[in-house]
Amino acid sequence: ETGVTQTPRHLVMGMTNKKSLKCEQHLGHNAMYWYKQSAKKPLELMFVYSLEERVENNSVPSRFSPECPNSSHLFLHLHTLQPEDSALYLCASSPRQGEGYTFGSGTRLTVV
Amino acid sequence: TQLLEQSPQFLSIQEGENLTVYCNSSSVFSSLQWYRQEPGEGPVLLVTVVTGGEVKKLKRLTFQFGDARKDSSLHITAAQPGDTGLYLCAGPLINFGNEKLTFGTGTRLTIIP
Numbered sequence: 001e002t003g004v005t006q007t008p009r010h011l012v013m014g015m016t017n018k019k020s021l022k023c024e025q026h027l028g029h030n031a032m033y034w035y036k037q038s039a040k041k042p043l044e045l046m047f048v049y050s051l052e053e054r055v056e057n058n059s060v061p062s063r064f065s066p067e068c069p070n071s072s073h074l075f076l077h078l079h080t081l082q083p084e085d086s087a088l089y090l091c092a093s094s095p096r097q098g099e100g101y102t103f104g105s106g107t108r109l110t111v112v
Numbered sequence: 113t114q115l116l117e118q119s120p121q122f123l124s125i126q127e128g129e130n131l132t133v134y135c136n137s138s139s140v141f142s143s144l145q146w147y148r149q150e151p152g153e154g155p156v157l158l159v160t161v162v163t164g165g166e167v168k169k170l171k172r173l174t175f176q177f178g179d180a181r182k183d184s185s186l187h188i189t190a191a192q193p194g195d196t197g198l199y200l201c202a203g204p205l206i207n208f209g210n211e212k213l214t215f216g217t218g219t220r221l222t223i224i225p
Contacts (some may be wrong), residue, residue, distance in 0.1 A: 003211075045214075092154070097211040097212060101202075106153070108152075
């Protein structure tokens with residue numbers, strides 16, 4: 001596969017559940033990102049990984065926990081989320097930080 | 113305070129009409145990128161403008177970077193229903209030695225057949 005692939009596409013979870021979002025890229029990019037997109041709000045950067053090291057945590061609550069085991073994979077582990085965390089979660093990658101991003105299709109998360 | 117302001121926020125026009133959307137900032141950017149996001153999908157990169165005053169064309173889409181590199185515009189000629197989507201501009205910011213993209217507020221465009 002080419003591009004950035006995110007799974008699952010849709011996720012409904014209760015506030016006490018633990019789930020993980022997965023992102024995979026085979027573009028040879030060195031930087032990967034998690035963004036949150038809520039209705040009527042700009043894209044919010046959550047985490048930045050460069051060469052598998054986290055270089056930025058944009059004041060994200062600890063109930064969101066990222067993991068980057070290698071340069072092709074990025075996870076977002078979710079635990080005890082709140083209804084206001086319902087949003088589209090987008091993964092992106094780029095050759096280097098700040099360059100043109102390739103986005104995945106996103107995971108539409110609903111917290112009930 | 114939003115670093116990149118886009119206008120209009122919403123635009124709905126008839127097929128065949130022309131339109132322009134704007135991306136403005138009080139900050140200077142080394143480059144600006146434009147993305148289009150369709151419902152249920154992630155944003156897709158359309159173009160990157162780098163030089164002040166630069167104009168780039170992508171079929172019916174014309175992108176311009178302001179001379180002072182603080183603003184950009186996207187002009188669409190003879191709009192088609194396939195142009196419908198959320199248009200986002202983005203520019204790189206350097207924060208504590210790390211460069212990241214900051215995104216604008218977006219323009220939601222609807223082309224009516």
